[in-house]
Amino acid sequence: MKNQTKKKILTLISFICLIIPFIIYSLWIYVCNLGTTQAERVSIFKNYFPDFLDGRWSTTIVSIIFSISAVIISSINLKHLNGIWKLINIVLLILSSLLLFLNLFSMM
Template identity: 65%
Template sequence: MKVSNQTSLKIVSLISLICLLIPLIIYGLWIYAFNLGTTQAERVTIFKDYFPDFLNGRWDTTFISIAFCVVAILLSTTNLKKIKNYWRTLNIFIIVISSLLLLLNLFSMM
């Protein structure tokens, strides 16, 4: 029973990592679009072209990024004391990076 419990905790850690990758990809696309455009309006247009039409609102990608950061933090926090070694280090990394991205998103909304 303990082996399957550890396996499920590792799967939750990987899901948390995937949740962290989504905001990282959004910021990576913004950096890429920023380097392509010459004016801010052109950069925003290039950035919005990477997403479907229902995500072209002013704060849509920010809200999605915030939601995935919160999910990543919550999933990693639940595993922090139950899992050891490499997986614990991975969960700490996920919590730190997700927290920084969450704060970056919140402050960018001000």
């Protein structure tokens, strides 16, 4: 029983890891409607983050790290959970994989 509870908590951690890159992309979509030029958009976008995330690829790398974490945690949990929790992990795995590939291809 304790093992199942730990796996369910890991599923919630995976969900939190997925939310972080999702919020970053949602913020970028929001900022795209604010600025008139690309330079303005980038400047507005970077103002939402602390100074240590001011580099060119900083937010992308953060998104990649959290997406990879969500993929790993969800794939581990797939083997140990059943029912609705397994379905939740499948959805988390698919969404985090898509965000991971989106981040990787945006770096090209």
